[in-house]
Amino acid sequence: MSDLPRIYAASLADYNCGHLHGVWIDIDETTDVDEVREKISAMLGDSLAVIYREAEVAEEYAIHDFDNFQGFEVHEFESLDRVVTLARLIAEHGKAFAVFAENLTSGEDIDDIESAFTDQFVGEMSLEDYAYDYVDECLDLPEIARSYFDYEKFARDLELSGDMIEIEGFVFHCR
Known part of the structure; x- marks a missing residue:
């Protein structure tokens, strides 16, 4: 099957x-x-x-x-x-789309949901993994600063600010 x-x-x-x-x-x-x-x-x-x-x-x-x-x-x-x-x-x-449509939409047209998903889906990862990637790719921190950076708190700040959300192992931008 x-x-x-x-x-x-x-x-x-x-x-x-x-x-x-x-x-x-x-x-x-x-x-x-x-x-x-x-x-x-x-x-x-x-x-x-x-x-x-x-x-x-x-x-x-x-x-x-x-x-x-x-x-x-x-x-x-x-x-x-x-x-x-x-x-x-x-x-x-896969499941990422279903999770998005179920949790982050409310009765929109299916084409609007598809467009929003494309804009907001980051990937299958934890928010903390996203924080690591973000710091690595976007912030020019010296190596010594990276070793002291609190990725867990940064991930929590991203979620509390309403910028990002993790649902069932998928990360989305909140727009």
Whole structure:
């Protein structure tokens, strides 16, 4: 089984006729919504309910299951655009994106969340590790001063000032 986000799209005509007919669709960082729609259309085209003449046509579907969405709920009739964008971002950025979206956003559009994530994500590390990197790259301290510098307190100051935050091992700028 893949670790990619995936959905199970099921034919409603088949479901109403007592058949379990659907398709699992993996969504990676390159998947677009048209690819998902094509897979759903192909699944509907192979409808058992239509083959057995229990239904004239199978044209409606619902998302009956999902995996690997890092805590996000995918609802039965969720917009495919939103589902694919969310899955693509989780496939590309993993748990870091899910942690960001869950903790540092509040109902924004998925495109706005993606933009904010890109701007604010620093990396998978502790805030203290970030403090070490910051001092090393940005401050021109002599070697003797570095040995006395309190990185733990500096990391705490970054968090208390509201400039940075660490959540579940991921560091973000607070903007």
